[in-house]
Amino acid sequence: MYAYSACGGGDLSKSHEILSMDEFRGVKAQPVGVVVVTDSASETKAHRTNCQWVTEESFEKKVIEGRNKNGRYYFFLRLEDAAQELGARECRSCGKTG
């Protein structure tokens, strides 16, 4: 099982790139945090972990099959950090109003 505590001394780093399906599933199971998806063809979006657009299928296409050529997936604990570090914008479908 993927465990964030494996990163070291307890404090979570602000962001974490998601590189494997196991990690992706672990992140999807988190009740907190946001999944940030970068895309060479569109703007960087921050989604809630349970967003309908954050799917194993699209992760597999972009990261596993596409080898991060067209975009990457990151996990952030806070939307503010995602906005600051990657310029991520909140997804309209799962954002605060949804």
Ligand SMILES: [Zn+2]
């Ligand atoms: Zn979303």
